[in-house]
Each structure stands twice: as structure tokens, then as C-alpha cells.
């Protein structure tokens with residue numbers, strides 16, 4: 001919330017209590033709001049000890065009509081619409097996003113490494129499958145050779161028996 005003092009043109013920061021614990025802002029009956037010290041000083045300079053005029057709309061005002069404003073502050077967590085709070089939240093979110101991006105990049109590197117390992121493992125599996133099928137065909141040949149050898153041995157035995 002940014003409220004401007006019509007006298008000094010500075011923001012009236014209702015979040016800051018004045019040093020003496022008094023009100024930070026004062027309102028006139030016309031509705032215009034100023035820093036309490038600013039409007040007090042203004043009215044004291046007006047010549048009259050009981051009357052003055054609003055610096056903004058010039059309407060007549062009795063000094064005793066100045067309303068001191070005491071604003072109770074909402075706890076900070078309820079100040080989500082406050083631009084300052086939004087900015088801070090935004091900064092925090094930006095930092096979160098950056099750290100998540102870092103983590104993501106790191107995960108990406110790990111994924112790349114794992115993909116490379118996966119590819120080389122698949123190549124190894126293919127090699128092993130090749131070796132296995134070669135071994136299997138050799139085994140078949142050996143079985144055939146063994147069978148032939150067996151039948152020849154049988155013939156030899158038959159011949160011996162003659």
C-alpha cells in the first residue's frame with residue numbers, strides 16, 4: 001500500500017510506527033490524509049491558533065478536527081497483495097526455479113551417462129547373443145559328428161564280430 005503525503009510528497013509508510021509511538025498519519029474532515037508531523041506543522045504555520053485549511057483542497061479545518069490515524073497492521077503472511085511482499089515472494093520463486101534448473105541439468109547429465117551405459121550394455125548383449133548362437137551351431141555340428149562317429153564305431157564292432 002503506497003499512500004502519498006500531500007505536503008512532503010513522500011510515501012506515508014503505515015507499516016512503520018513513528019519514533020515516539022504516535023500516529024504516522026492524520027486525516028482531515030475533508031478526507032485528505034497526510035503525515036501527522038507534516039499536517040501539524042502546516043496548521044501551526046497557518047497563523048490562526050485554532051483554524052487552518054487543507055493543503056490539498058483548501059477546505060477550512062479546525063485543528064481539533066485533525067484525526068490521528070492508528071492503523072493496526074495485518075500479520076505479514078496476510079500481506080500477499082502487497083507489492084513488496086509479492087516482489088520478495090517472486091525473488092524466492094526465481095531462486096527456487098534456478099536451483100530446480102540446476103538440479104534438472106544435473107539429472108540430465110546423469111541420464112546421459114545412464115543412456116550411454118545402457119547403449120554399451122545392449123551392444124554387449126548383442127555380442128553375447130552372437131557368440132551364443134555360434135556356440136549353439138558348433139554344438140549341433142559336434143552332436144552330428146558324434147552321431148556319425150558312433151555309427152562308424154558300431155560298423156567297426158560289427159566287422160570285428162564277423
Ligand SMILES: [Zn+2]
Nearest residue numbers: 005008035038
Ligand atoms: Zn509528509
Ligand SMILES: [Zn+2]
Nearest residue numbers: 030032054057
Ligand atoms: Zn482536503
